[in-house]
Amino acid sequence: MKKMKTEEAVGQVLCHDITQIIKGVTKGPVFRKGHVIQPEDIPVLLSVGKEHIYIWENDETMLHENEAAYILRDICMGSHMHGSEPKEGKINLIADCDGVLTIDRDHLQAVNALGEMMIASRHGGFTVHAGDTLVGTRIIPLVIKKEKMKKAKQVAGPSPLFNVQPFHMKKAGIVTTGNEVFQGRIQDTFTPVIAEKLAEFGIQMAMHKTLADDPKEITAAIEDMLAQGMEMVLCTGGMSVDPDDQTPLAIKNTGATIVSYGAPVLPGAMFLVAYAKDGRPIVGLPGCVMYAKRTIFDLALPSLAAGVPITSQDLSRLGEGGLCLNCDVCTFPQCGFGK
DSSP states (O other), rough: OEEEEEEGGGOOOOOOOOEEEEETTTEEEOTTTBBOOOOTTTHHHHTTSEEEEEEEEEEEEEHHHHHHHHHHHHHOOOTTTEOOBBTTTTTEESSSSSSSEEEEEHHHHHHHHTTEEEEOOOOSEEEEOOEEEEEEEEESSSEEEEHHHHHHHHHHOOOEEEEEOOOOOHHHHHHEEEEETTTSOOOOOHHHHHHHHHHHHOOOOEEEEEOOSHHHHHHHHHHHHHTTTTEEEESOOOOOOSSSSSSSHHHHTTTOEEEEEEEESSSOOOOEEOOOSOOEEEEEEEEEEHHOSSSSHHHHHHHHHHHHOOOOHHHHGGGTOOOOEEEEEEEETTTSSOO
C-alpha cells in the first residue's frame, strides 16, 4: 500500500475500509475496500480525520487484511458455526446451535503468539446458544506477508481451533445413596436439584434409585441403569472420606475408568468422574451440589450433556478460577468461576 494526501487521492483505490464513529449514533465504514475515490469523497474523508490515506499498490508477497481474515476464519472454524462477512478487516464466527464450545487452547495460543494477528474468543467449556458470537479474528496491520499467514496455518495444526458440540444426551439415571435417606430419617433434597439442572439441558431423569451405603448394591444399580440404556449415571451422596461413604468404591467396582476423584474447585472438591467401557459417564457428586448455587457440577455438566470427554487435564486447569465467591447476586456464567 502507498500513503497519499487525501486531497491528491482522487481516482485511487482504497485498500481498507474507512470507519466513521459518531458517539451514540453510528460506528461503521463510510467507504469500503476497493472503492475508487471520487472528488465528492474528499470532504467526507477529511471529516472523519483522514488527511492521509492508504491506496492499493500491487505486491505479490502481501495479503490485504480481508484476505488474511479469511485465512484466520478457516483456521478457527469447526463444526456447527459459520463466519460473518469481513467488515473493517474482521470476521466473526457465529454458533449454529446450542451446545458446548470446545477450544484447542495450545494451538490458539501458538497462533496469537506469532504477532500481527489476533483470535479472541469466549471461554471454552461453557454453554453457547444458536446466534451467539463465539470468535473474532483479524490481522493488526492493513496488509501482512503471505509467509506470515502460511506460518499461522502451520502452527494452528490440521484441525479447527473451535467446535460447537451439540447437546444430545436425553436420559440419565440417578443413584441416591445414604443410610439416612434410605431409612427415611431425612428427606431427599439432593435428587430434585440434580433433576432440575439436567432439565436445563433437555435431559430426563429416566431412572432413580435410593440405596443405603452398600457398595455392592450401588454398583449393581449403576450397572442396571447402564444396561437399561441410561446415557449417563449420576451418584449423589457418599463422596467424602468418611468410613460410611462408599460411593467412590462402588463406581470403581463397575470396572469404569476413574478419570479423577477430586477437583481443584470450591464448592466441589470431592467430585468424581469416570467412564464405563463404552464411554458413558458415571459421576459422583459431592454434597455441596445439593445446597450451593453453583459448583463443580455446573462446570462439568455442559461437557457431559454434549458427550465431550472430561480429562484429568481439563479438571486440573480449573484451579485458577475454581473458587466460587458466593456473590450475593449470582451472575454465573457471566463471572470468573471456572475461567
